[in-house]
Amino acid sequence: MSQLLQATQPAKRPSALADRSTPFIFNCWYMAGFAGEIGRTLLARTILGRPLVLYRTEAGKPVALDDRCLHRSFPLSKSLLDGDTIVCGYHGMRYDCRGRCLEVPSQKHTPQGLGVRSYQTVERGPLVWIWMGDEAGDESLIPDIDDWTANAAWIGSRGYIPLKASYIALHENLLDLSHLSYLHRNSFGTPDYAKASFRVETDEDNGRFALLRDVVPTRLPPIWAKPTGLEGVDAARIVRSEFCGPSLHVVQVAFYGLDFPEDQRPDQMVRTAHLVTPETATSTHYFLYHARNFALDVSGVTEFMHQSLFKAFEEDRDGLEAVEAMIGACGGDVSEVSFTADRANLAMRRYLKRRAEAEAAARSVSTI
Numbered sequence: 001m002s003q004l005l006q007a008t009q010p011a012k013r014p015s016a017l018a019d020r021s022t023p024f025i026f027n028c029w030y031m032a033g034f035a036g037e038i039g040r041t042l043l044a045r046t047i048l049g050r051p052l053v054l055y056r057t058e059a060g061k062p063v064a065l066d067d068r069c070l071h072r073s074f075p076l077s078k079s080l081l082d083g084d085t086i087v088c089g090y091h092g093m094r095y096d097c098r099g100r101c102l103e104v105p106s107q108k109h110t111p112q113g114l115g116v117r118s119y120q121t122v123e124r125g126p127l128v129w130i131w132m133g134d135e136a137g138d139e140s141l142i143p144d145i146d147d148w149t150a151n152a153a154w155i156g157s158r159g160y161i162p163l164k165a166s167y168i169a170l171h172e173n174l175l176d177l178s179h180l181s182y183l184h185r186n187s188f189g190t191p192d193y194a195k196a197s198f199r200v201e202t203d204e205d206n207g208r209f210a211l212l213r214d215v216v217p218t219r220l221p222p223i224w225a226k227p228t229g230l231e232g233v234d235a236a237r238i239v240r241s242e243f244c245g246p247s248l249h250v251v252q253v254a255f256y257g258l259d260f261p262e263d264q265r266p267d268q269m270v271r272t273a274h275l276v277t278p279e280t281a282t283s284t285h286y287f288l289y290h291a292r293n294f295a296l297d298v299s300g301v302t303e304f305m306h307q308s309l310f311k312a313f314e315e316d317r318d319g320l321e322a323v324e325a326m327i328g329a330c331g332g333d334v335s336e337v338s339f340t341a342d343r344a345n346l347a348m349r350r351y352l353k354r355r356a357e358a359e360a361a362a363r364s365v366s367t368i
């Protein structure tokens with residue numbers, strides 16, 4: 001092999017990194033949906049590779065059950081909701097909201113102990129969370145973003161993007177925002193973004209990884225310049241992107257004009273909760289909640305920022321889906337090279353791999 005080929009051959013990616021073959025992490029609260037999506041109509045949604053049916057009881061409690069009828073696998077989500085029970089649309093098995101079989105219409109006796117699995121759900125403000133772990137979920141571990149998503153000092157909007165890409169790739173996209181200068185060159189990226197200085201904070205024990213980037217001086221793109229009044233002036237764009245767990249990533253950006261003395265800078269920030277729920281190894285439910293703490297009563301700002309932001313998030317969707325298609329065309333997880341800006345991502349992927357494998361090992365011990 002020539003020197004040149006050796007030099008350009010990508011190093012084999014260490015197996016310590018999570019990838020598409022890594023088991024899902026079940027012991028975690030994931031967002032199952034927005035509260036308004038889950039109602040008295042049966043909703044089919046696959047989470048962590050398991051097809052589920054979601055609905056609300058007549059009293060309003062969200063319910064999540066395995067979607068596969070035990071008899072011949074008819075989807076319960078295509079069946080009939082009768083009070084708080086589901087009557088299978090094929091041969092009529094009836095299940096209660098805990099998944100227990102109450103009736104088999106074709107025989108007098110209902111076998112005891114038959115049922116589909118039900119999952120713990122918790123409704124918090126506009127979000128419904130689900131726990132699919134082996135033991136009961138601890139509600140104190142539900143990610144807490146109420147201080148700004150349910151706070152009158154912040155105003156925002158929400159959205160959902162069905163993403164045909166791995167949830168790990170989505171977290172990587174969010175933790176290294178150097179792609180703003182390229183993937184988002186036509187929306188909220190600026191040419192100087194990728195070259196701006198950054199630092200990394202890692203807390204391997206608690207599974208938190210952050211990348212902080214100060215883009216100073218810069219000119220803000222219209223999405224931020226218009227609502228902050230910082231059009232055409234030298235400004236600072238201070239970004240913190242943090243992986244808070246497998247199901248949540250928070251990106252915060254603060255802005256100020258450089259002509260403000262340090263003690264008079266306005267407190268102008270945006271925050272986005274990227275709520276990441278794996279659907280399959282190569283697809284993700286990507287929920288978003290975005291808010292700002294400025295221009296709260298200025299008409300049209302929420303709509304303007306929502307339209308601009310979701311245009312940018314669709315660029316992420318298109319980029320990540322192109323990556324997923326390329327990896328699929330190459331036969332699955334491939335060797336990659338990594339750079340300094342990937343340091344937080346590599347730590348995050350090592351953490352995901354360790355946690356997933358520890359969970360899978362514990363599961364296999366308990367089933368021996």
Ligand code: FES
Pocket residue numbers: 069070071072073074088089090091092093
């Ligand atoms: S498939 Fe559901 S009752 Fe037969």
Ligand SMILES: [Fe+2]
Pocket residue numbers: 173179180183184312316
């Ligand atoms: Fe992006």
